[in-house]
Amino acid sequence: MNHASPLRLAIAGLGTVGAATVKILESKGNALAVATGRPIAVTAVSARDKARERGLTLGGAHWFDDPTAMAAEAEADVLVELIGGADGPAKAAVEAALRAGRHVVTANKALLAAHGPALARLAEANGATILFEAAVAGGIPVIKALRESLAGNTVQRVSGIMNGTCNYILSRMEAEGLTFAACLKAAQELGYAEADPTFDVEGFDTAHKLALLTALAFGTEVDADAIYVEGISGVTPLDLKMADELGFRIKLLGVAERTAGGIEQRVHPTMVPKTAQLAQVMGVTNAVSVIGDTVGELTLVGPGAGGEATASAVLSDIADLARGTVLPTFGKASDLLIKVNRAPMKRHEGGYYVRLQTLDKPGAAATVATRMAENGISLESILQKGRGQRAEAPSVPVILITYATTERAVRAALKAIAHDGVIEGTPQVIRIER
Amino acid sequence: MNHASPLRLAIAGLGTVGAATVKILESKGNALAVATGRPIAVTAVSARDKARERGLTLGGAHWFDDPTAMAAEAEADVLVELIGGADGPAKAAVEAALRAGRHVVTANKALLAAHGPALARLAEANGATILFEAAVAGGIPVIKALRESLAGNTVQRVSGIMNGTCNYILSRMEAEGLTFAACLKAAQELGYAEADPTFDVEGFDTAHKLALLTALAFGTEVDADAIYVEGISGVTPLDLKMADELGFRIKLLGVAERTAGGIEQRVHPTMVPKTAQLAQVMGVTNAVSVIGDTVGELTLVGPGAGGEATASAVLSDIADLARGTVLPTFGKASDLLIKVNRAPMKRHEGGYYVRLQTLDKPGAAATVATRMAENGISLESILQKGRGQRAEAPSVPVILITYATTERAVRAALKAIAHDGVIEGTPQVIRIER
Numbered sequence: 001m002n003h004a005s006p007l008r009l010a011i012a013g014l015g016t017v018g019a020a021t022v023k024i025l026e027s028k029g030n031a032l033a034v035a036t037g038r039p040i041a042v043t044a045v046s047a048r049d050k051a052r053e054r055g056l057t058l059g060g061a062h063w064f065d066d067p068t069a070m071a072a073e074a075e076a077d078v079l080v081e082l083i084g085g086a087d088g089p090a091k092a093a094v095e096a097a098l099r100a101g102r103h104v105v106t107a108n109k110a111l112l113a114a115h116g117p118a119l120a121r122l123a124e125a126n127g128a129t130i131l132f133e134a135a136v137a138g139g140i141p142v143i144k145a146l147r148e149s150l151a152g153n154t155v156q157r158v159s160g161i162m163n164g165t166c167n168y169i170l171s172r173m174e175a176e177g178l179t180f181a182a183c184l185k186a187a188q189e190l191g192y193a194e195a196d197p198t199f200d201v202e203g204f205d206t207a208h209k210l211a212l213l214t215a216l217a218f219g220t221e222v223d224a225d226a227i228y229v230e231g232i233s234g235v236t237p238l239d240l241k242m243a244d245e246l247g248f249r250i251k252l253l254g255v256a257e258r259t260a261g262g263i264e265q266r267v268h269p270t271m272v273p274k275t276a277q278l279a280q281v282m283g284v285t286n287a288v289s290v291i292g293d294t295v296g297e298l299t300l301v302g303p304g305a306g307g308e309a310t311a312s313a314v315l316s317d318i319a320d321l322a323r324g325t326v327l328p329t330f331g332k333a334s335d336l337l338i339k340v341n342r343a344p345m346k347r348h349e350g351g352y353y354v355r356l357q358t359l360d361k362p363g364a365a366a367t368v369a370t371r372m373a374e375n376g377i378s379l380e381s382i383l384q385k386g387r388g389q390r391a392e393a394p395s396v397p398v399i400l401i402t403y404a405t406t407e408r409a410v411r412a413a414l415k416a417i418a419h420d421g422v423i424e425g426t427p428q429v430i431r432i433e434r
Numbered sequence: 435m436n437h438a439s440p441l442r443l444a445i446a447g448l449g450t451v452g453a454a455t456v457k458i459l460e461s462k463g464n465a466l467a468v469a470t471g472r473p474i475a476v477t478a479v480s481a482r483d484k485a486r487e488r489g490l491t492l493g494g495a496h497w498f499d500d501p502t503a504m505a506a507e508a509e510a511d512v513l514v515e516l517i518g519g520a521d522g523p524a525k526a527a528v529e530a531a532l533r534a535g536r537h538v539v540t541a542n543k544a545l546l547a548a549h550g551p552a553l554a555r556l557a558e559a560n561g562a563t564i565l566f567e568a569a570v571a572g573g574i575p576v577i578k579a580l581r582e583s584l585a586g587n588t589v590q591r592v593s594g595i596m597n598g599t600c601n602y603i604l605s606r607m608e609a610e611g612l613t614f615a616a617c618l619k620a621a622q623e624l625g626y627a628e629a630d631p632t633f634d635v636e637g638f639d640t641a642h643k644l645a646l647l648t649a650l651a652f653g654t655e656v657d658a659d660a661i662y663v664e665g666i667s668g669v670t671p672l673d674l675k676m677a678d679e680l681g682f683r684i685k686l687l688g689v690a691e692r693t694a695g696g697i698e699q700r701v702h703p704t705m706v707p708k709t710a711q712l713a714q715v716m717g718v719t720n721a722v723s724v725i726g727d728t729v730g731e732l733t734l735v736g737p738g739a740g741g742e743a744t745a746s747a748v749l750s751d752i753a754d755l756a757r758g759t760v761l762p763t764f765g766k767a768s769d770l771l772i773k774v775n776r777a778p779m780k781r782h783e784g785g786y787y788v789r790l791q792t793l794d795k796p797g798a799a800a801t802v803a804t805r806m807a808e809n810g811i812s813l814e815s816i817l818q819k820g821r822g823q824r825a826e827a828p829s830v831p832v833i834l835i836t837y838a839t840t841e842r843a844v845r846a847a848l849k850a851i852a853h854d855g856v857i858e859g860t861p862q863v864i865r866i867e868r
Contacts, residue, residue: 024586024728034653034770035585133583139729141575141583149567149575151469152458152749219468277735280714294458295573295737295746301711302732312729315586325759336468 006039007322010074010102012067012093013082014047016307017107017134019054021080021314026057032315036322044074046093071096078103078321080314086110094119094130101126103326105317107134107310113208116215116222117337120329130329131317136209137162137286139309140302141316146216146290147331153292155217157257159433162209164284164304165193165200166232166252170269171282174240174249180233192284202231203252203267210254210265215330217256217290218263220340222330227254228345230268239355239428242383242399243271246353249279250430262341264348271353271432277301346408351380351432354400354410356423358384364422365398371420375413378403395424401432438471441756444478444508444536446501446527447516450741451541451568452481453488455514455748460491466749470756478508480527505530512537512755514748520544528553528564535560537760539751541568541744547642550649550656551771554763564763565751570643571596571720573743574736575750580650580724581765587726589651591691593867596643598718598738599627599634600666600686604703605716608674608683614667626718636665637686637701644688644699649764651690651724652697654774656764662779664702673789673862676817676833677705680787683713684864696775698782705787705866711735782841785814785866788834788848790857798856799832805854809847812837829858835866 009025011018025032025042033039046064064070071079071093079097081104083090090111094104098119106112112119112132123130133143137160146155161167168190169183176183184201187193199205211224232252243250248271256265272279277299281287286304291297303309320326330337358364365384372379383399402410414427443459445452459466459476467473480498498504505513505527513531515538517524524545528538532553540546546553546566557564567577571594580589595601602624603617610617618635621627633639645658666686677684682705690699706713711733715721720738725731737743754760764771792798799818806813817833836844848861 020728028586028588031588032585035766037767140732141579144578144583145575148754149578149750150746151466151753152462152746154462154465277714280711292746294454294749295743296740298574298734298736300732300734303730306730309729312584312586312726315728316583319585320582323759323761325757327757332469333471 004038006041007078007318008041008043008076009078009080009318010044010070010076011042011080011082012046012070013084014045014054015082017310017314018047018082019056020307020311021082022056022058024311024315032319036319038322040318040322043076044070046070067093068096071102072100076102078105078318080318081106081108082314084108084110086114091115095122098122098126098128101128103128103321104130105314105321106130106132107314109135109208109212113211113222113224116212116330117334121334123329124334129326131320132212133317134310134313136212137288138302138304138306139312140286140288140300140304141313142213142288142300143216144316145298145300146213147327150290150292150295153294155258155290155292157255157291158213158217158288159253159255159278160213160286160288161251161278161281162254162286162288162304163200163206163252164286165197166206167281168192168284169201170232170235170250170252173235173237174244177237177241179237180235201233203229206252206254206267210256210267213288214256214263214265214340215337218258218340219332219337220263221337223340223342226265226340226342228266228268232269234428235269236428238397239430242355243353246381246401247274248272248432249274251278253278253433255433259343261343261347264343266345266348269430271430273434346406346411348407348431349404351404351434352402352410353430353432354402354414355428356398356400356417357395357425358398358423359395361422367420367422368398368400368417371413371416372400372402374416375409377405377409377413438473440473440475441512441752442475442477442510443512443514443752444504444510445476445514445516446480446504447518448479448481448488449516451744451748452516453490454741454745455516456490456492458745458749466753466756470753472756474752474756477510478504480504501527502530505536506534510536512539512752514752515540515542516748518542518544520548525549529556532556532560532562535562537562537755538564539748539755540564540566541748543569543642543646547645547656547658550646550764551768555768557763558768563760565754566646567751568744568747570646571722572736572738572740573746574720574722574734574738575747576647576722576734577650578750579732579734580647581761584724584726584729587728589692589724589726591689591725592647592651592722593687593689593712594647594722595685595712595715595720596688596722596738597634597640597686598720599631600640601715602626602718603635604666604669604684604686607669607671608678611671611675613671614669635667637663640686640688640701644690644701647722648690648697648699648774649771652692652774653766653771654697655771657774657776660699660774660776662700662702666703668862669703670862672831673864676789677787680835681708682706682866683708685712687712687867689867693777695777695781698777700779700782703864705864707868780840780842780845783838785838785868786836786844787864787866788836788844789862790832790834790851791829791859792832792857793829795856801854801856802832802834802851805847805850806834806836808850809843811839811843811847
């Protein structure tokens with residue numbers, strides 16, 4: 001059917017995503033060749049355990065024990081890097097491939113968040129590119145949307161639910177009134193969370209993904225260190241209940257937005273109005289919203305993880321290369337990307353949900369309100385929950401919803417309130433996105 | 435900044451979308467050149483009224499009174515066709531441009547729904563392509579998603595809310611309990627509906643868009659005539675109230691899906707579970723969901739109309755051409771597109787909502803249930819609304835929700851019931867999508 005020379009792939013890593021990618025290349029080879037006008041052949045493979053049964057044919061592919069040797073030496077046009085990790089063999093293999101002038105397709109957000117600018121320059125110097133649709137939000141084509149579809153837009157804001165583990169835990173806490181610990185355990189039992197869940201639940205995975213979206217959306221150099229990161233382990237069932245009463249859901253969002261002080265990048269639990277598109281996204285599903293000055297708001301929703309969904313994104317990148325579409329790694333040449341001007345979190349402006357445990361003594365609420373006013377914070381609502389049947393309770397929760405203010409003002413007010421001795425424990429602070 | 439030769443555009447039509455496109459090209463010229471690596475220049479323009487003030491510079495662009503002459507003669511690489519209409523000047527201009535080997539960027543769904551296969555062949559014969567991101571769902575990048583991002587998928591189903599007028603009317607009927615006529619009037623006053631709303635509210639606009647999505651999703655030749663089309667003018671406030679009680683919303687969906695009998699294409703009011711992504715889409719917003727065997731379900735939500743949002747899609751296509759990405763019109767060469775095997779509506783299988791006005795006489799409900807059973811239809815629920823305070827009412831509404839059955843069986847049962855003389859008026863039938 002097709003007389004064009006094949007696009008030759010060297011695949012490094014045959015875990016869930018790698019095995020799914022090869023399986024689909026084997027089963028849909030003809031359809032892909034028709035769609036791209038060119039056959040796609042797996043000419044080399046490397047993985048940790050050659051003997052493991054994966055249900056793959058791999059006929060004709062040259063086996064390499066060392067992915068870096070494969071990247072340098074294999075007869076391939078493209079390295080498909082599905083090993084993972086910011087450094088080690090993944091980085092070595094990607095660098096070797098780029099030095100040899102081969103394109104790279106990768107799902108490795110940690111690698112690009114840490115070394116994106118250097119790798120993009122290495123790619124350019126060797127006439128190659130790096131494609132990474134699979135690195136952010138799994139099967140959702142958000143990289144292509146930002147890199148290509150929004151060409152006529154100045155992006156104002158990107159925000160998203162990019163970690164299925166966190167969204168599953170928050171959805172379940174909300175639906176069943178359970179604690180974070182109980183829902184994390186359930187997520188672990190279902191395989192939605194790792195044995196060590198820190199990377200997911202403390203927001204670092206979302207931050208890596210956000211760093212890549214920021215670069216594409218704003219034409220800036222990847223700068224993951226500039227991201228303010230806060231996870232979901234401190235969110236309580238009471239916060240979810242209060243959010244519900246106030247018309248919000250709590251989501252772990254990664255948000256990057258253009259502000260007067262520069263590009264602000266942050267990851268934290270966020271109160272989202274129930275009517276917002278992102279609030280509808282429950283369970284392990286991911287979603288990304290982009291606001292562009294021309295298009296308005298676009299929201300893309302879909303599976304954020306899983307071998308097959310991620311392989312779908314890997315295959316999208318492979319198909320682009322087969323069709324001859326070779327764009328710069330971050331959408332434009334590296335020397336045209338600007339260094340991100342960090343907008344420090346203390347300057348963040350927005351509404352806040354503050355939950356305090358006030359001691360049940362006269363004047364406590366008045367003190368709280370006074371300290372807020374002293375710091376120029378206007379309150380949209382105050383909700384004091386009674387002691388209910390626990391007449392002996394020494395303290396009661398007070399919920400404050402502020403109008404737009406700054407992080408700095410909120411922190412100053414809370415410091416003063418703590419100093420006044422009218423609250424116990426640490427105040428809960430959750431930012432609000434309208 | 436840029437020494438590459440410019441991509442030269444001839445723009446036909448300076449209505450809402452055309453004027454917005456030129457305005458953005460004028461204001462974002464530098465950013466676009468950086469992003470695409472090449473300047474973009476408007477070298478020729480044609481519109482009906484040269485004298486009209488549009489707030490555009492248009493410096494240096496050659497004015498043509500006749501768009502077809504411009505398409506044939508202008509010094510341009512691309513015709514941007516924003517005239518509209520399935521025939522007449524739009525078709526003549528597009529054909530002239532393609533014959534001259536120029537690419538075409540268009541927002542014209544009617545033209546492509548009617549003449550897509552012939553125009554795609556003409557483009558191919560002249561080494562050109564037709565890009566039409568703006569023709570479906572305004573600013574939502576669904577064309578690119580289907581053509582490029584889903585390369586590793588066999589698509590099972592595409593469904594979408596692709597007409598903002600209808601979604602606005604249905605959203606408002608639901609929220610306020612108003613009639614179709616009242617909400618149509620409101621939509622007209624707000625500029626969301628035309629003076630003659632037939633094309634929108636009877637589903638034809640959605641059908642044109644669906645025809646294009648079907649071609650891309652299933653690799654078939656555009657065949658708009660194969661689409662079953664039913665509009666929203668027959669939906670009543672009672673149907674929306676019943677939908678709400680049963681856990682559904684009513685949306686005008688365009689649906690194309692792979693069935694045993696071929697590709698089924700249909701546009702009709704649809705009961706969608708409130709928990710579905712498409713059910714969350716209210717007002718003039720559009721959304722398209724795609725189910726692929728590899729990725730699972732993707733949903734893209736955004737503005738479906740408006741000059742700027744549509745211009746964003748036009749600019750996405752222009753940027754692709756500036757970057758040198760030239761793919762076949764419908765994703766693959768025309769001779770590889772298969773003729774769609776029509777799955778006739780009478781074979782459609784699914785659940786149904788049926789609302790009958792049964793005469794208030796003994797045995798009426800039993801007759802209805804018997805006729806359903808005789809046609810092999812299982813009922814999931816029956817809801818009989820009492821006469822309430824209208825003791826004199828000669829008939830009462832009965833709502834049936836069926837398990838999956840065929841259109842043919844439902845029609846046969848309703849014919850028998852009508853023949854039995856136990857109902858008055860025409861039964862309401864609304865298909866259910868789970």
